Amino acid sequence: MKRRTAEPFKIKSVETLAMLSYEERKQSLQQAGYNTFLIDSKDVYIDLLTDSGTTAMSDAQWGALMTGDEAYAGSKSWKKLEKAVRDVYGYQFVLPTHQGRGAENILSQLKIQKGDYVPGNMYFTTTRAHQEMNGATFVDIIIDEAHDPTIEHPFKGNVDLAKLQRLIDKVGAEKIPYVCLAVTVNLAGGQPVSMENMKEVYELCQKHDIDVMLDATRCVENAFFIKEREAGQANRSIAAILKEMMSYSDGCTMSGKKDCLVNIGGFLAMNDEDLYIRSRELVVVYEGMPSYGGMAGRDMEAMAIGIREAVDDHYIAHRIGQVRHLGQQLIDAGIPVVKPIGGHAVFLDARAFLPHLSQEEFPAQALAAALYLDSGVRSMERGIVSAGRDITTGNHNKPNLELVRLTIPRRVYTNNHMDVVVDSIVDLYEKRDAICGLKMDYEPPTLRFFNARFSPLSANGELISEENRLL
Numbered sequence: 001m002k003r004r005t006a007e008p009f010k011i012k013s014v015e016t017l018a019m020l021s022y023e024e025r026k027q028s029l030q031q032a033g034y035n036t037f038l039i040d041s042k043d044v045y046i047d048l049l050t051d052s053g054t055t056a057m058s059d060a061q062w063g064a065l066m067t068g069d070e071a072y073a074g075s076k077s078w079k080k081l082e083k084a085v086r087d088v089y090g091y092q093f094v095l096p097t098h099q100g101r102g103a104e105n106i107l108s109q110l111k112i113q114k115g116d117y118v119p120g121n122m123y124f125t126t127t128r129a130h131q132e133m134n135g136a137t138f139v140d141i142i143i144d145e146a147h148d149p150t151i152e153h154p155f156k157g158n159v160d161l162a163k164l165q166r167l168i169d170k171v172g173a174e175k176i177p178y179v180c181l182a183v184t185v186n187l188a189g190g191q192p193v194s195m196e197n198m199k200e201v202y203e204l205c206q207k208h209d210i211d212v213m214l215d216a217t218r219c220v221e222n223a224f225f226i227k228e229r230e231a232g233q234a235n236r237s238i239a240a241i242l243k244e245m246m247s248y249s250d251g252c253t254m255s256g257k258k259d260c261l262v263n264i265g266g267f268l269a270m271n272d273e274d275l276y277i278r279s280r281e282l283v284v285v286y287e288g289m290p291s292y293g294g295m296a297g298r299d300m301e302a303m304a305i306g307i308r309e310a311v312d313d314h315y316i317a318h319r320i321g322q323v324r325h326l327g328q329q330l331i332d333a334g335i336p337v338v339k340p341i342g343g344h345a346v347f348l349d350a351r352a353f354l355p356h357l358s359q360e361e362f363p364a365q366a367l368a369a370a371l372y373l374d375s376g377v378r379s380m381e382r383g384i385v386s387a388g389r390d391i392t393t394g395n396h397n398k399p400n401l402e403l404v405r406l407t408i409p410r411r412v413y414t415n416n417h418m419d420v421v422v423d424s425i426v427d428l429y430e431k432r433d434a435i436c437g438l439k440m441d442y443e444p445p446t447l448r449f450f451n452a453r454f455s456p457l458s459a460n461g462e463l464i465s466e467e468n469r470l471l
């Protein structure tokens with residue numbers, strides 16, 4: 001018999017969950033314009049919208065809040081955070097930011113010139129927005145397998161080195177200020193990059209004098225996959241793997257709201273002193289003093305501890321194990337999901353789930369809305385709506401991946417919650433033909449998915465026909 005494992009923590013404080021009726025959920029969904037971003041959290045039962053800032057902090061982190069040094073300049077709490085980043089990630093220079101996109105803003109402004117190209121292993125919404133706002137064109141250099149949800153590949157986040165080389169040959173290395181390498185790759189399904197690939201990308205870039213800047217947001221999850229899947233890594237600690245990973249880069253942007261186990265915060269780190277000095281000049285414009293950068297002293301205390309807690313081998317094994325607990329049950333029930341199951345989320349393949357809808361009928365948006373209606377589980381569209389429009393033609397970008405993301409907050413839900421999610425999705429799958437598409441009634445010009453509004457395309461305005469009402 002395979003011995004079972006449990007959460008490597010016990011629960012000290014609880015939060016009551018909202019359990020609305022079908023009619024109440026229907027009303028809430030209508031008010032939100034069928035966009036799960038616009039649903040009030042008081043109306044959500046299990047919130048799988050994001051793993052960002054939704055972490056449960058440990059007792060050590062809560063305790064440290066009281067010790068936060070709120071000095072405007074030279075905070076002791078900042079020194080602790082700076083030391084944690086240096087110790088765990090290995091970069092020399094660190095600047096705090098209010099969250100990841102604060103770091104992306106500064107990096108993009110300093111490194112990008114109009115007409116540049118920024119290659120990356122698949123785009124991320126905020127990262128690409130900053131690159132484009134500074135005049136760069138994003139170029140996708142991820143391996144082709146990443147765009148196919150059915151292909152099993154251990155490191156689906158890897159860079160295709162031939163694609164990178166082709167770009168260098170075509171536009172010239174001087175037009176490429178840096179490669180943006182995400183570990184793991186959020187929009188590919190939380191897929192990791194191998195150590196070997198990271199090293200090869202770094203060597204190729206060094207040859208051409210191009211920097212490698214990591215999007216390190218979920219780097220600890222990436223380290224776990226390397227330990228599990230890459231030859232020669234099984235007996236190393238997560239901390240050692242992580243440090244080696246970061247050594248194949250010149251710096252990183254970090255959204256601390258994920259793998260630093262906190263509710264807010266981020267940083268920009270690098271080894272180049274000149275870039276550090278110029279970044280510090282911009283931090284004071286956009287974020288605050290270089291000794292707090294948009295964070296309270298107490299937040300920096302919590303993050304300094306979270307950075308160290310995240311590299312605990314038991315913590316990360318449970319974290320990935322819980323995502324798999326959800327994913328494997330869906331696979332066993334024949335539900336189409338992105339394979340293999342990634343680090344922070346399970347992604348439903350909405351094209352395969354709702355094959356009767358065209359991509360212009362926003363299948364992933366409709367499926368996320370239907371899931372909320374069925375059970376109060378909140379997920380997120382990651383398809384044509386998230387991909388936005390092409391900046392030159394103005395047409396919808398049409399990604400191959402039309403997905404619904406079930407994102408698991410860290411240390412928040414038990415596996416029983418995951419089982420409830422499975423039941424709802426399995427029920428929905430049986431009634432999938434009854435789910436109709438959506439039309440977009442309001443479209444914001446940038447990052448449209450956050451605030452866009454929709455309505456059902458059915459004649460009677462129902463998302464799921466009443467005779468198929470689920471609960």
Ligand SMILES: Cc1ncc(COP(=O)(O)O)c(C=O)c1O
Binds near residue numbers: 124126255256265266
């Ligand atoms: C991969 C990735 N990069 C960057 C960011 C930006 O971070 P933040 O939300 O902290 O601004 C996020 C989340 O938004 C992310 O998932």
Ligand SMILES: N[C@@H](Cc1ccc(O)cc1)C(=O)O
Binds near residue numbers: 049255
């Ligand atoms: N980074 C967070 C929050 C976020 C969500 C969607 C975005 O497109 C941008 C940011 C996440 O991936 O969940």
